[in-house]
Amino acid sequence: xxxxxxxxxxxxxxxxxxxxxxxxxxxxxxxxxxxxxxxxxxxxxxxxxxxxxxxxxxxxxxxxxxxxxxxxxxxxxxxxxxxxxxxxxxxxxxxxxxxxxxxxxxxxxxxxxxxxxxxxxxxxxxxxxxxxxxxxxxxxxxxxxxxxxxxxxxxxxxxxxxxxxxxxxxxxxxxxxxxxxxxxxxxxxxxxxxxxxxxxxxxxxxxxxxxxxxxxxxxxxxxxxxxxxxxxxxxxxxxxxxxxxxxxxxxxxxxxxxxxxxxxxxxxxxxxxxxxxxxxxxxxxxxxxxxxxxxxxxxxxxxxxxxxxxxxxxxxxxxxxxxxxxxxxxxxxxxxxxxxxxxxxxxxxxxxxxxxxxxxxxxxxxxxxxxxxxxxxxxxxxxxxxxxxxxxxxxxxxxxxxxxxxxxxxxxxxxxxxxxxxxxxxxxxxxxxxxxxxxxxxxx
Amino acid sequence: xxxxxxxxxxxxxxxxxxxxxxxxxxxxxxxxxxxxxxxxxxxxxxxxxxxxxxxxxxxxxxxxxxxxxxxxxxxxxxxxxxxxxxxxxxxxxxxxxxxxxxxxxxxxxxxxxxxxxxxxxxxxxxxxxxxxxxxxxxxxxxxxxxxxxxxxxxxxxxxxxxxxxxxxxxx
Numbered sequence: 001x002x003x004x005x006x007x008x009x010x011x012x013x014x015x016x017x018x019x020x021x022x023x024x025x026x027x028x029x030x031x032x033x034x035x036x037x038x039x040x041x042x043x044x045x046x047x048x049x050x051x052x053x054x055x056x057x058x059x060x061x062x063x064x065x066x067x068x069x070x071x072x073x074x075x076x077x078x079x080x081x082x083x084x085x086x087x088x089x090x091x092x093x094x095x096x097x098x099x100x101x102x103x104x105x106x107x108x109x110x111x112x113x114x115x116x117x118x119x120x121x122x123x124x125x126x127x128x129x130x131x132x133x134x135x136x137x138x139x140x141x142x143x144x145x146x147x148x149x150x151x152x153x154x155x156x157x158x159x160x161x162x163x164x165x166x167x168x169x170x171x172x173x174x175x176x177x178x179x180x181x182x183x184x185x186x187x188x189x190x191x192x193x194x195x196x197x198x199x200x201x202x203x204x205x206x207x208x209x210x211x212x213x214x215x216x217x218x219x220x221x222x223x224x225x226x227x228x229x230x231x232x233x234x235x236x237x238x239x240x241x242x243x244x245x246x247x248x249x250x251x252x253x254x255x256x257x258x259x260x261x262x263x264x265x266x267x268x269x270x271x272x273x274x275x276x277x278x279x280x281x282x283x284x285x286x287x288x289x290x291x292x293x294x295x296x297x298x299x300x301x302x303x304x305x306x307x308x309x310x311x312x313x314x315x316x317x318x319x320x321x322x323x324x325x326x327x328x329x330x331x332x333x334x335x336x337x338x339x340x341x342x343x344x345x346x347x348x349x350x351x352x353x354x355x356x357x358x359x360x361x362x363x364x365x366x367x368x369x370x371x372x373x374x375x376x377x378x379x380x381x382x383x384x385x386x387x388x389x390x391x392x393x394x395x396x397x398x399x400x401x402x403x404x405x406x407x408x409x410x411x412x413x414x415x416x417x418x419x420x421x422x423x424x425x426x427x428x429x430x431x432x433x434x435x436x437x438x439x440x441x442x443x444x
Numbered sequence: 445x446x447x448x449x450x451x452x453x454x455x456x457x458x459x460x461x462x463x464x465x466x467x468x469x470x471x472x473x474x475x476x477x478x479x480x481x482x483x484x485x486x487x488x489x490x491x492x493x494x495x496x497x498x499x500x501x502x503x504x505x506x507x508x509x510x511x512x513x514x515x516x517x518x519x520x521x522x523x524x525x526x527x528x529x530x531x532x533x534x535x536x537x538x539x540x541x542x543x544x545x546x547x548x549x550x551x552x553x554x555x556x557x558x559x560x561x562x563x564x565x566x567x568x569x570x571x572x573x574x575x576x577x578x579x580x581x582x583x584x585x586x587x588x589x590x591x592x593x594x595x596x597x598x599x600x601x602x603x604x605x606x607x608x609x610x611x612x613x614x615x
Contacts, residue, residue, distance in 0.1 A: 010505075010506035010507050011506075013506075017510055018536055018537070021518070021536065025529035025579060026579070045522035045523060049473070049477060052474055053477065057481075127481070128477045129481050130523050130524040131477040131478075131479075131480055131487065131523060132526075133487050134576070135524035135526050165525065180583060181525065200583070201583055201584050201585035263481070263482070265481065265482075
């Protein structure tokens, strides 16, 4: 036996080494959660390579920044102009989105929704990768010293990148979403169907567990569902690139990731996610769904004083035009249909919970509401097409509102509401023009 | 291009200084882990495998060849998120095979290096896939086209790389 081993010493050594590695592999496969010495080996390896990688990356970054920042400035002026134009566009867009966001917040508040928001992130730079086609992980230059832990979401402005799976003092390993062992909760934005986004062989990303009878179209966007408790809800994940029926009961949906996973250089690690109720200003009074809906309806904006003077009218003081009642620029006029007519109301609303806001009186136009105390009729230049029959409704509404339990305002402002007015469209575009003339917001 | 079969006495056995013997695998692993961040295409190369082949062939000693392959493979495994041993086993076999072949074949000329490296790369991938699918139950897709193209790319890189590394060896 000894002779045999000596004669085939190399082969024996090969068998021993292979057996040892196979044994180690088997132990790892059997006990996946217990990393033990394997983790130590991994840590040692990372500890050896990460300083080299950091030095290389930072050196490379310094040279590149110097070159790009001081020498290679071709096209910067033109790019600057384009960006400025783009910024202007974005500002306009932001105004519109802000309106929608405010409305959404108020609706969430009504439904007692708690929203998740990213309260703290840590910017990190990618310093290395697995270097293998079979393993989709990258290393970042931040670790537990920077407040990172395992299972933290890693994103870029474009979308989700992955999550931290191993965290050392100053370096962390990030599992990309296109790795086979990755999985995140995702939702299709149009269909609101939830599935699990997983990596597949070849580095492709698939959305699993969508039933085969669903009609999913390529191009549909996918965001995180928040169900995995790692990624906050609503982060962009990618788009559906192809849909094919599978052999089983689920569709095979291939996803094109929003973030460029093959070349990630800088990332953000979400270190803190908080839940909070929507930030809604309650000083204007209690919020009701009818009020929020009414905001979406068109109203008459305040007229410029010179126009009103030219029309032979007495302009109401600015404080009395809408804003006197806390009207927002989106003061509603759901029954707007006729000419711009302001009719002094004969009855005084004595207790209006939402009197501080024109939104509390859905049928009142903030622009034309004139307090009764003002003896001068506001506007009479246009034949009234208003339907006086709605006055009773308004009064009734006021009465109902006064009975509302949370009626903190009660400013006792004399209020004259104009039920039907015609005017310039509200500054906020109303998505449902067909409903504007007929729909009166329901009061709860 | 010719693969001449020679006797052990006709072949030179090369040695490497300690800095080269340690620094070369470390540099290969470092580049393999770092360069794909900026050059994703670089992932098709396997620099650690090329270093294993080169060291094993130059030493012409199966024992040292398989040990070098095992060590480099295990370190490469540690960088990934896969179980330790997948690359380790693959490169152990390649190290042993390369050094055993180096004893019998003249692998000094570029032609033989091209063929050997291409063949060893494909064998390495076959072993990796077999272990990953058979033992670890990973869902990997085998593509002959991709593997052959990667093998050819690695072989061409090896010809240039080995030519440079020849300057570092000692008789």
